[in-house]
Amino acid sequence: MLTRQQAVALEKASNGEFESLSQAAAARRDAHWGHTLTYSRKVFVPLTTMCRDDCGYCTFVQKPGTPGARIMTPDEVMAVVREGERLGCKEVLFSLGEKPERRYPEAREALARLGHRSMTDYLVEMCDRVLRESELLPHVNAGTLDDDEIARLKPVSVSMGMMLENVSRRLLQRGQAHFACPDKVPVQRLRTLERAGRHGVPFTTGILIGIGETWAERVDSLLAINDLHRRYGHVQEVIVQNFRAKPGTAMAGHPEPSLDDMVRTLVLARLLLDPEISLQAPPNLEARFAAYLDAGINDWGGISPVTVDHINPERAWPQIDALRRATERCGYGLAERLAVYPRYLRRPERFLSAPLASRLAGIARNDGLALAQCV
Protein backbone atom coordinates (compact mmCIF):
# COMPACT_ATOMS: atom_id res chain seq x y z
CA MET A 1 0.00 0.00 0.00
CA LEU A 2 2.84 2.42 0.88
CA THR A 3 6.51 2.10 0.01
CA ARG A 4 9.13 2.78 2.68
CA GLN A 5 10.11 5.95 0.88
CA GLN A 6 6.54 7.21 0.74
CA ALA A 7 6.05 6.32 4.38
CA VAL A 8 9.19 8.17 5.45
CA ALA A 9 8.12 11.20 3.41
CA LEU A 10 4.81 11.32 5.32
CA GLU A 11 6.60 12.96 8.20
CA LYS A 12 6.46 16.19 6.25
CA ALA A 13 2.91 15.79 4.89
CA SER A 14 0.66 18.84 5.25
CA ASN A 15 -2.55 18.64 7.25
CA GLY A 16 -4.46 18.54 3.97
CA GLU A 17 -2.47 15.61 2.62
CA PHE A 18 -2.85 13.85 5.91
CA GLU A 19 -6.60 14.29 5.83
CA SER A 20 -6.90 12.22 2.66
CA LEU A 21 -4.48 9.59 3.99
CA SER A 22 -6.53 9.33 7.12
CA GLN A 23 -9.63 8.71 5.02
CA ALA A 24 -7.73 5.99 3.16
CA ALA A 25 -6.71 4.42 6.49
CA ALA A 26 -10.29 4.47 7.80
CA ALA A 27 -11.54 2.97 4.51
CA ARG A 28 -8.94 0.20 4.74
CA ARG A 29 -10.14 -0.57 8.27
CA ASP A 30 -13.81 -0.55 7.22
CA ALA A 31 -13.11 -2.83 4.25
CA HIS A 32 -11.41 -5.43 6.37
CA TRP A 33 -12.92 -5.12 9.82
CA GLY A 34 -16.32 -3.59 9.12
CA HIS A 35 -17.97 -1.13 11.45
CA THR A 36 -17.16 -2.91 14.69
CA LEU A 37 -14.44 -2.05 17.19
CA THR A 38 -13.42 -4.86 19.52
CA TYR A 39 -12.01 -5.13 23.03
CA SER A 40 -10.97 -7.93 25.32
CA ARG A 41 -12.50 -8.11 28.79
CA LYS A 42 -9.55 -9.11 30.89
CA VAL A 43 -7.77 -9.16 34.19
CA PHE A 44 -4.20 -7.99 34.43
CA VAL A 45 -1.77 -10.09 36.50
CA PRO A 46 1.63 -8.49 37.21
CA LEU A 47 3.25 -11.80 38.12
CA THR A 48 6.47 -10.07 39.12
CA THR A 49 7.47 -6.42 39.23
CA MET A 50 11.16 -7.28 39.41
CA CYS A 51 13.03 -7.04 36.12
CA ARG A 52 16.62 -7.23 34.93
CA ASP A 53 16.03 -4.23 32.63
CA ASP A 54 15.77 -0.54 33.51
CA CYS A 55 13.64 1.11 30.82
CA GLY A 56 13.74 4.88 31.23
CA TYR A 57 9.94 5.16 30.99
CA CYS A 58 8.85 2.32 33.25
CA THR A 59 7.22 2.61 36.69
CA PHE A 60 6.15 -1.01 36.70
CA VAL A 61 9.65 -2.23 37.56
CA GLN A 62 10.62 -2.27 41.24
CA LYS A 63 14.11 -2.87 42.58
CA PRO A 64 14.57 -5.65 45.15
CA GLY A 65 14.64 -4.14 48.60
CA THR A 66 11.79 -1.74 47.87
CA PRO A 67 8.26 -2.61 49.05
CA GLY A 68 6.78 -2.98 45.57
CA ALA A 69 9.33 -5.56 44.44
CA ARG A 70 7.64 -8.91 44.56
CA ILE A 71 6.33 -12.04 42.97
CA MET A 72 2.61 -12.70 43.32
CA THR A 73 1.73 -15.91 45.13
CA PRO A 74 -0.48 -18.52 43.45
CA ASP A 75 -3.32 -17.61 45.82
CA GLU A 76 -3.07 -13.94 44.91
CA VAL A 77 -3.11 -14.76 41.21
CA MET A 78 -6.10 -17.07 41.56
CA ALA A 79 -8.03 -14.51 43.61
CA VAL A 80 -7.72 -11.99 40.75
CA VAL A 81 -8.64 -14.65 38.22
CA ARG A 82 -11.74 -15.68 40.15
CA GLU A 83 -12.87 -12.07 40.50
CA GLY A 84 -12.41 -11.69 36.73
CA GLU A 85 -14.45 -14.79 36.14
CA ARG A 86 -17.23 -13.44 38.33
CA LEU A 87 -17.32 -10.25 36.27
CA GLY A 88 -17.35 -12.00 32.91
CA CYS A 89 -13.70 -11.56 31.86
CA LYS A 90 -12.28 -13.99 29.33
CA GLU A 91 -8.56 -13.16 29.32
CA VAL A 92 -5.79 -13.20 31.90
CA LEU A 93 -2.97 -10.92 30.73
CA PHE A 94 0.18 -12.06 32.50
CA SER A 95 2.55 -9.12 32.26
CA LEU A 96 5.87 -9.33 34.02
CA GLY A 97 9.38 -8.09 34.44
CA GLU A 98 12.01 -9.90 32.43
CA LYS A 99 14.22 -12.62 33.93
CA PRO A 100 14.80 -10.93 37.30
CA GLU A 101 16.41 -14.15 38.56
CA ARG A 102 19.40 -13.54 36.29
CA ARG A 103 20.20 -10.27 38.03
CA TYR A 104 18.90 -10.40 41.58
CA PRO A 105 19.50 -13.01 44.31
CA GLU A 106 16.26 -11.77 45.95
CA ALA A 107 14.33 -12.91 42.86
CA ARG A 108 16.05 -16.31 42.91
CA GLU A 109 15.19 -16.73 46.59
CA ALA A 110 11.55 -15.72 46.11
CA LEU A 111 11.24 -18.15 43.19
CA ALA A 112 12.86 -20.93 45.20
CA ARG A 113 10.23 -20.44 47.92
CA LEU A 114 7.61 -21.01 45.22
CA GLY A 115 9.45 -24.13 44.07
CA HIS A 116 10.92 -22.71 40.87
CA ARG A 117 14.22 -21.66 39.34
CA SER A 118 12.99 -19.21 36.70
CA MET A 119 10.06 -16.84 36.20
CA THR A 120 9.13 -18.75 33.06
CA ASP A 121 8.80 -21.99 35.04
CA TYR A 122 6.47 -20.26 37.47
CA LEU A 123 4.56 -18.62 34.64
CA VAL A 124 3.97 -21.99 32.97
CA GLU A 125 2.63 -23.34 36.27
CA MET A 126 0.26 -20.42 36.75
CA CYS A 127 -1.04 -20.46 33.17
CA ASP A 128 -1.74 -24.15 33.55
CA ARG A 129 -3.56 -23.52 36.82
CA VAL A 130 -5.69 -20.78 35.27
CA LEU A 131 -6.71 -23.18 32.51
CA ARG A 132 -7.49 -25.99 34.93
CA GLU A 133 -9.30 -23.95 37.57
CA SER A 134 -11.06 -21.22 35.63
CA GLU A 135 -12.76 -20.42 32.36
CA LEU A 136 -10.29 -17.66 31.53
CA LEU A 137 -7.67 -17.85 28.79
CA PRO A 138 -4.05 -16.92 29.53
CA HIS A 139 -2.18 -14.46 27.31
CA VAL A 140 1.50 -14.07 28.12
CA ASN A 141 3.38 -10.76 27.91
CA ALA A 142 6.77 -11.71 29.33
CA GLY A 143 9.22 -9.91 27.07
CA THR A 144 11.91 -11.77 25.15
CA LEU A 145 11.64 -15.55 25.11
CA ASP A 146 13.87 -18.34 23.80
CA ASP A 147 12.70 -21.38 21.82
CA ASP A 148 12.38 -23.59 24.84
CA GLU A 149 10.34 -21.01 26.76
CA ILE A 150 7.97 -20.51 23.83
CA ALA A 151 7.56 -24.26 23.42
CA ARG A 152 6.65 -24.63 27.09
CA LEU A 153 4.26 -21.67 27.13
CA LYS A 154 2.40 -22.50 23.93
CA PRO A 155 0.31 -25.38 25.34
CA VAL A 156 -0.81 -23.26 28.32
CA SER A 157 -1.62 -19.93 26.63
CA VAL A 158 -3.82 -18.98 23.69
CA SER A 159 -1.54 -16.18 22.51
CA MET A 160 1.56 -14.28 23.51
CA GLY A 161 2.74 -10.72 23.14
CA MET A 162 5.73 -8.47 23.40
CA MET A 163 5.97 -4.89 22.27
CA LEU A 164 8.82 -4.53 19.79
CA GLU A 165 8.97 -0.93 21.12
CA ASN A 166 11.26 0.24 18.31
CA VAL A 167 14.06 -1.13 16.15
CA SER A 168 16.26 1.88 16.89
CA ARG A 169 19.67 0.90 18.30
CA ARG A 170 20.30 4.52 19.21
CA LEU A 171 17.91 4.14 22.12
CA LEU A 172 20.41 1.81 23.82
CA GLN A 173 22.92 4.61 24.31
CA ARG A 174 23.54 6.23 27.70
CA GLY A 175 20.82 8.78 28.45
CA GLN A 176 18.33 7.09 26.09
CA ALA A 177 15.20 5.07 26.91
CA HIS A 178 16.74 1.60 26.58
CA PHE A 179 20.17 2.17 28.13
CA ALA A 180 21.14 -0.92 30.17
CA CYS A 181 18.21 -2.97 28.88
CA PRO A 182 19.45 -6.29 27.49
CA ASP A 183 15.90 -7.26 26.55
CA LYS A 184 15.29 -4.08 24.54
CA VAL A 185 18.15 -4.72 22.12
CA PRO A 186 16.20 -4.65 18.86
CA VAL A 187 17.73 -7.82 17.47
CA GLN A 188 16.65 -9.70 20.62
CA ARG A 189 13.07 -8.42 20.27
CA LEU A 190 13.03 -9.32 16.57
CA ARG A 191 14.37 -12.80 17.31
CA THR A 192 11.57 -13.37 19.81
CA LEU A 193 9.02 -12.26 17.24
CA GLU A 194 10.52 -14.59 14.68
CA ARG A 195 10.67 -17.53 17.10
CA ALA A 196 7.00 -17.01 17.94
CA GLY A 197 6.31 -17.18 14.21
CA ARG A 198 8.24 -20.41 13.78
CA HIS A 199 6.42 -21.95 16.75
CA GLY A 200 3.02 -20.90 15.38
CA VAL A 201 2.07 -18.62 18.27
CA PRO A 202 -0.64 -15.99 17.64
CA PHE A 203 1.27 -12.88 18.61
CA THR A 204 0.58 -9.33 19.76
CA THR A 205 3.27 -6.73 19.28
CA GLY A 206 3.57 -3.03 18.71
CA ILE A 207 5.53 0.16 19.01
CA LEU A 208 5.86 2.61 21.85
CA ILE A 209 6.00 6.11 20.42
CA GLY A 210 7.64 9.23 21.78
CA ILE A 211 10.63 7.55 23.48
CA GLY A 212 13.27 9.35 21.42
CA GLU A 213 12.82 7.53 18.13
CA THR A 214 12.54 9.25 14.75
CA TRP A 215 9.60 8.98 12.33
CA ALA A 216 11.74 6.88 9.97
CA GLU A 217 12.52 4.50 12.84
CA ARG A 218 8.78 4.07 13.43
CA VAL A 219 8.40 3.24 9.74
CA ASP A 220 11.20 0.68 9.95
CA SER A 221 9.75 -0.88 13.10
CA LEU A 222 6.33 -1.33 11.49
CA LEU A 223 7.93 -2.72 8.32
CA ALA A 224 9.97 -5.21 10.36
CA ILE A 225 6.78 -6.43 12.05
CA ASN A 226 4.97 -6.70 8.73
CA ASP A 227 7.85 -8.63 7.12
CA LEU A 228 7.78 -11.20 9.92
CA HIS A 229 4.02 -11.47 9.61
CA ARG A 230 4.33 -12.14 5.88
CA ARG A 231 6.71 -15.00 6.63
CA TYR A 232 4.78 -16.63 9.46
CA GLY A 233 1.25 -15.21 9.50
CA HIS A 234 1.33 -14.96 13.29
CA VAL A 235 1.01 -11.24 14.05
CA GLN A 236 -2.57 -10.92 15.19
CA GLU A 237 -2.42 -7.33 16.35
CA VAL A 238 -0.16 -4.32 16.47
CA ILE A 239 -0.49 -1.84 19.31
CA VAL A 240 0.54 1.75 18.84
CA GLN A 241 1.06 3.00 22.38
CA ASN A 242 1.88 6.55 23.41
CA PHE A 243 4.63 7.13 25.96
CA ARG A 244 3.43 8.76 29.17
CA ALA A 245 6.00 10.56 31.31
CA LYS A 246 6.08 9.33 34.92
CA PRO A 247 7.49 11.11 37.94
CA GLY A 248 10.44 9.28 39.40
CA THR A 249 11.61 7.75 36.12
CA ALA A 250 14.63 8.74 34.04
CA MET A 251 12.26 10.09 31.39
CA ALA A 252 10.04 12.10 33.75
CA GLY A 253 10.91 15.31 31.91
CA HIS A 254 10.73 13.88 28.38
CA PRO A 255 7.91 15.36 26.25
CA GLU A 256 4.90 13.13 25.61
CA PRO A 257 3.75 12.58 22.03
CA SER A 258 0.85 14.81 20.99
CA LEU A 259 -2.55 13.51 19.94
CA ASP A 260 -1.71 14.59 16.37
CA ASP A 261 1.47 12.50 16.47
CA MET A 262 -0.49 9.47 17.70
CA VAL A 263 -3.12 9.93 14.99
CA ARG A 264 -0.51 10.27 12.26
CA THR A 265 1.33 7.20 13.48
CA LEU A 266 -1.89 5.17 13.54
CA VAL A 267 -2.62 6.22 9.95
CA LEU A 268 0.92 5.22 9.02
CA ALA A 269 0.48 1.83 10.70
CA ARG A 270 -2.87 1.15 9.06
CA LEU A 271 -1.47 1.94 5.62
CA LEU A 272 1.82 0.04 6.07
CA LEU A 273 0.58 -3.13 7.74
CA ASP A 274 -1.30 -5.89 5.99
CA PRO A 275 -4.99 -5.24 6.57
CA GLU A 276 -5.70 -8.46 8.45
CA ILE A 277 -3.43 -7.29 11.28
CA SER A 278 -5.63 -5.79 13.96
CA LEU A 279 -4.63 -2.23 14.83
CA GLN A 280 -5.02 -1.36 18.50
CA ALA A 281 -4.54 1.80 20.53
CA PRO A 282 -5.21 2.01 24.27
CA PRO A 283 -8.09 4.31 25.21
CA ASN A 284 -6.84 4.96 28.73
CA LEU A 285 -3.67 6.82 27.75
CA GLU A 286 -5.39 9.69 25.93
CA ALA A 287 -8.51 11.62 26.94
CA ARG A 288 -9.50 12.31 23.31
CA PHE A 289 -9.16 8.66 22.28
CA ALA A 290 -12.21 8.85 19.99
CA ALA A 291 -9.93 10.60 17.46
CA TYR A 292 -8.18 7.25 16.94
CA LEU A 293 -11.27 5.95 15.15
CA ASP A 294 -10.70 8.28 12.20
CA ALA A 295 -7.11 7.02 11.97
CA GLY A 296 -8.16 3.44 11.21
CA ILE A 297 -7.93 1.47 14.44
CA ASN A 298 -10.26 -1.52 14.87
CA ASP A 299 -9.50 -2.50 18.46
CA TRP A 300 -9.29 -0.91 21.89
CA GLY A 301 -7.25 -3.68 23.50
CA GLY A 302 -7.79 -5.11 26.92
CA ILE A 303 -10.17 -3.40 29.31
CA SER A 304 -10.58 -4.61 32.86
CA PRO A 305 -13.54 -4.21 35.16
CA VAL A 306 -11.34 -5.71 37.93
CA THR A 307 -7.71 -4.62 37.82
CA VAL A 308 -5.94 -1.37 37.09
CA ASP A 309 -3.56 -1.05 34.14
CA HIS A 310 -0.50 -2.00 36.16
CA ILE A 311 1.81 -0.42 33.59
CA ASN A 312 -0.03 2.90 33.74
CA PRO A 313 -1.82 2.63 37.09
CA GLU A 314 -2.63 6.33 37.26
CA ARG A 315 -4.64 6.03 34.02
CA ALA A 316 -8.03 4.45 34.76
CA TRP A 317 -9.68 2.36 32.06
CA PRO A 318 -12.78 3.95 30.61
CA GLN A 319 -15.90 2.14 31.75
CA ILE A 320 -16.94 -0.32 29.06
CA ASP A 321 -20.27 1.51 28.73
CA ALA A 322 -18.52 4.83 28.18
CA LEU A 323 -16.25 3.25 25.57
CA ARG A 324 -19.31 1.83 23.84
CA ARG A 325 -21.03 5.23 23.77
CA ALA A 326 -17.92 6.99 22.42
CA THR A 327 -17.52 4.30 19.75
CA GLU A 328 -21.19 4.46 18.79
CA ARG A 329 -21.14 8.25 18.54
CA CYS A 330 -18.56 7.80 15.78
CA GLY A 331 -20.82 5.37 13.94
CA TYR A 332 -19.19 2.11 15.04
CA GLY A 333 -20.33 -0.74 17.24
CA LEU A 334 -18.41 -2.26 20.14
CA ALA A 335 -17.98 -6.03 20.47
CA GLU A 336 -16.04 -8.28 22.78
CA ARG A 337 -13.33 -10.52 21.41
CA LEU A 338 -11.10 -13.25 22.79
CA ALA A 339 -7.36 -12.90 23.47
CA VAL A 340 -6.72 -14.89 20.29
CA TYR A 341 -8.14 -13.63 16.99
CA PRO A 342 -10.63 -15.72 15.00
CA ARG A 343 -8.42 -16.49 12.04
CA TYR A 344 -6.19 -18.64 14.28
CA LEU A 345 -9.16 -20.70 15.33
CA ARG A 346 -9.53 -21.61 11.68
CA ARG A 347 -5.98 -23.02 11.54
CA PRO A 348 -5.73 -24.69 14.94
CA GLU A 349 -3.25 -27.34 13.82
CA ARG A 350 -0.56 -24.69 13.39
CA PHE A 351 -1.54 -22.10 15.95
CA LEU A 352 -3.09 -23.86 18.93
CA SER A 353 -2.53 -26.93 21.04
CA ALA A 354 -5.34 -29.47 20.57
CA PRO A 355 -6.96 -29.02 24.02
CA LEU A 356 -6.94 -25.25 23.66
CA ALA A 357 -8.38 -25.44 20.16
CA SER A 358 -11.39 -27.46 21.29
CA ARG A 359 -11.90 -25.28 24.34
CA LEU A 360 -11.85 -22.14 22.19
CA ALA A 361 -14.27 -23.58 19.69
CA GLY A 362 -16.69 -24.17 22.56
CA ILE A 363 -16.36 -20.63 23.91
CA ALA A 364 -16.85 -19.11 20.47
CA ARG A 365 -20.00 -21.18 19.92
CA ASN A 366 -21.55 -20.50 23.29
CA ASP A 367 -20.76 -16.85 23.64
CA GLY A 368 -21.43 -15.70 20.08
CA LEU A 369 -18.42 -13.39 20.30
CA ALA A 370 -17.46 -11.17 17.39
CA LEU A 371 -15.87 -14.02 15.53
CA ALA A 372 -17.48 -13.90 12.13
CA GLN A 373 -16.47 -10.48 10.99
CA CYS A 374 -12.77 -10.89 10.42
CA VAL A 375 -10.72 -13.10 8.20
Ligand SMILES: O=c1nc2n(C[C@H](O)[C@H](O)[C@H](O)CO)c3cc(O)ccc3cc-2c(=O)[nH]1
Ligand atom coordinates in the same frame (compact mmCIF):
# COMPACT_ATOMS: atom_id res chain seq x y z
O1 LIG B 1 -5.80 -6.46 24.56
C1 LIG B 1 -4.61 -6.57 24.73
N1 LIG B 1 -3.88 -5.54 25.18
C2 LIG B 1 -2.55 -5.65 25.33
N2 LIG B 1 -1.82 -4.60 25.74
C3 LIG B 1 -2.47 -3.33 26.00
C4 LIG B 1 -2.84 -3.20 27.43
O2 LIG B 1 -4.00 -3.95 27.66
C5 LIG B 1 -3.15 -1.74 27.74
O3 LIG B 1 -4.06 -1.27 26.79
C6 LIG B 1 -1.95 -0.87 27.74
O4 LIG B 1 -0.96 -1.37 28.58
C7 LIG B 1 -2.37 0.54 28.19
O5 LIG B 1 -1.53 1.07 29.09
C8 LIG B 1 -0.45 -4.65 25.80
C9 LIG B 1 0.28 -3.53 26.05
C10 LIG B 1 1.60 -3.59 26.00
O6 LIG B 1 2.28 -2.47 26.18
C11 LIG B 1 2.28 -4.79 25.75
C12 LIG B 1 1.56 -5.92 25.51
C13 LIG B 1 0.20 -5.87 25.51
C14 LIG B 1 -0.54 -6.98 25.18
C15 LIG B 1 -1.90 -6.85 25.05
C16 LIG B 1 -2.71 -7.91 24.58
O7 LIG B 1 -2.22 -8.96 24.26
N3 LIG B 1 -4.03 -7.75 24.47
Ligand SMILES: C[C@H]1O[C@@H](n2cnc3c(N)ncnc32)[C@H](O)[C@@H]1O
Ligand atom coordinates in the same frame (compact mmCIF):
# COMPACT_ATOMS: atom_id res chain seq x y z
C1 LIG C 1 4.06 -3.41 28.56
C2 LIG C 1 4.44 -2.26 27.76
O1 LIG C 1 4.08 -1.06 28.37
C3 LIG C 1 4.72 -0.04 27.73
N1 LIG C 1 5.08 0.99 28.69
C4 LIG C 1 5.94 0.91 29.71
N2 LIG C 1 6.04 2.12 30.32
C5 LIG C 1 5.23 2.97 29.64
C6 LIG C 1 4.94 4.36 29.76
N3 LIG C 1 5.53 5.14 30.68
N4 LIG C 1 4.06 4.90 28.90
C7 LIG C 1 3.46 4.13 27.97
N5 LIG C 1 3.72 2.83 27.80
C8 LIG C 1 4.60 2.24 28.63
C9 LIG C 1 5.93 -0.66 27.00
O2 LIG C 1 5.68 -0.62 25.62
C10 LIG C 1 5.93 -2.09 27.48
O3 LIG C 1 6.38 -3.02 26.52
Ligand code: SF4
Ligand atom coordinates in the same frame (compact mmCIF):
# COMPACT_ATOMS: atom_id res chain seq x y z
S1 SF4 D 1 9.09 -2.00 30.45
FE1 SF4 D 1 9.23 -4.20 30.87
S2 SF4 D 1 11.41 -4.63 30.42
FE2 SF4 D 1 11.28 -2.44 30.72
S3 SF4 D 1 11.79 -2.13 32.88
FE3 SF4 D 1 9.55 -2.21 32.67
S4 SF4 D 1 9.11 -4.35 33.13
FE4 SF4 D 1 11.26 -4.28 32.62
